[in-house]
Amino acid sequence: MVIRDVALARHATGVAVTVDLVIFTIRDDRLQVLLVERGKQPFLGMSALPGGYVRDGETLDRTAMRELNEETGLDGRRLHLEQLKAYGDPGRDPRGRVITVAYLALVPNLSAPVAGTDARAARWVPVESVDFDELAFDHAMILREALERARSRLEYTTIATAFCTEPFSISDLRRVYEVVWGFPLDPSNFRRKVTGAEHFLIATGQRSTPEIGRPAALYRRGSAQLLFPPLMRSG
Amino acid sequence: MVIRDVALARHATGVAVTVDLVIFTIRDDRLQVLLVERGKQPFLGMSALPGGYVRDGETLDRTAMRELNEETGLDGRRLHLEQLKAYGDPGRDPRGRVITVAYLALVPNLSAPVAGTDARAARWVPVESVDFDELAFDHAMILREALERARSRLEYTTIATAFCTEPFSISDLRRVYEVVWGFPLDPSNFRRKVTGAEHFLIATGQRSTPEIGRPAALYRRGSAQLLFPPLMRSG
DNA sequence: GTACTATAGGTCATCTTGACTATAAGTACG
């Protein structure tokens, strides 16, 4: 896009805009985040959040969806993707003024091990294993704020289901909460909560066939976006 | 700041970054937002949110505080200022690619009628009187999302006090909730809630001297940032 | 059959909430 305004052009020089993604999933009963290894300076060899430049004529949301698809192969329409925050401290990129818009993505467990069309080495890392001091740019701060956002979102919204592949059991959903929040929940009280919330879960009539234990009823995501009453961490 | 990286420079051309402010206050028992009249194209003569370009070497938060000070004369440290979201749709500014980072500010009722160092005509407009179709750029969307954010923040945080000048009574605080949410609250139940929350209010020992009615005990803001249990709208 | 495991459903005391009533502390006015 061409800048046609003189006053604007004066301010437009030397600013780049990127989108960075915090992609969470649950694998092996642990919350994991997708990190890439930087193949060039700056921060060569360090870990970073996947991301890229906003293209001409592309919305920020569209950039985020494209990046997510490039990294995970997932179709962005079926999963949770929300803008987190913009980060633009002048010193955050040594190459110049780069403002990044961070997005939070919650995806179900991917069977394929994240090949991606991109050549960069991407890998899932358990959040508790991430060395925050070894993250490039200001990605430690972004990851920390994304983690708190995800934990908070589970309280008031139904997005925990974004981690699950349909159909899922109530225990599957409870394990999402336990893994993201980091402490166990009472199975019975949890069931009462989520089945009591309107339009949260839709019973499919199907049952799971586990190797051990009683089969569980299976559900699909309901239409509700907000969870009322909320399911709070503390109290 | 000079762009020293070739790949970066290729993406950095033609993008401008601004900060726009949604500044709310309560005047005459109504929620009001500060709007400026545009003195030049595009959107000449229409209303817009106050805002401006991010300067070299300036953080986004700093830009927001500077703009807020220019518009209201208020010292940004004493009041509530939080980042809302970035807006970057390619068509949002006809002059070219402009990404804006919107901030939400909640300020107490200003006695001085917003002169500001800026020459633009700034004025407080009751939110219910705003003609959303007559707002420049995508500011209608930004204002709508800011309004919902403010309403939601009152549920889970203590920021309602940002609208009050200290010391304030519990009724002052209640009126904030009623004005922002748009419906009345039971005075007795409201009192029970806010006095029950830890570190929300600090009693000063002072009492108000109203022209009519019983004097009210006066309070200052406590140290709590989060309100627990929350004070929900619905239910 | 019994042991084991995880799901599903129920109990109950405690806490929270919403609606409502009652009292208190000031002013205005006669």
Add this chain to the structure above:
DNA sequence: CGTACTTATAGTCAAGATGACCTATAGTAC
């Protein structure tokens, strides 16, 4: 002074939500 009026503060009570349990159910392994 006393009554009306206004707002603040306090208390009551039933209904609902919550946390900590306990019990039953439906499968597998042996």
